[in-house]
Amino acid sequence: MNIKTPLQSALTNNELPRVDKLMALLGGPIRLDILRLLLVKTESVSDLAEKLDQSIGLTSHNLKLLREQGLVCSTRAARHRFYSLSPSILIDRQGAQARLTFTAADGEQVQLLVTLPSDQPQAQERIIQAEQAGISRFTNINRHP
DSSP states (O other): OOOOOHHHHHHHTTOOOOHHHHHHHHTSHHHHHHHHHHHHOOEEHHHHHHHHTOOHHHHHHHHHHHHHTTSEEEEEETTEEEEEEOTTSEEEEETTEEEEEEEOTTSOEEEEEEEOOOSSOOOOEEEEEEEBTTBOOEEEEOOOO
């Protein structure tokens, strides 16, 4: 017997998330960092957890949320899962930044301008731009001593 939840059925039918769900999902700093890392290359859960300094369980949970909304996809190799960004996300690289374009269920597009991860030690400053009617710029600055 194969029983699907409404979310699984929606994803099977290629339905996209609503803008409010998309924005709430991307509002989590760990999930946004996961997307940022996957912009660079496909990663395993354990590699992502190590780079994020998070437990494998918490990283897996956040990957599951992103996968359920169709933002990441996974492939299996032996006992490991490797994650990459979904082909439904349009990516426009612009130097040290990338513009991600997500299309919501109603056809509305949300664009995020994110800074790509760098191996260079620097002040922890993250700038996120969300371009949509009435929204020009969000800045989230996290400084760690």
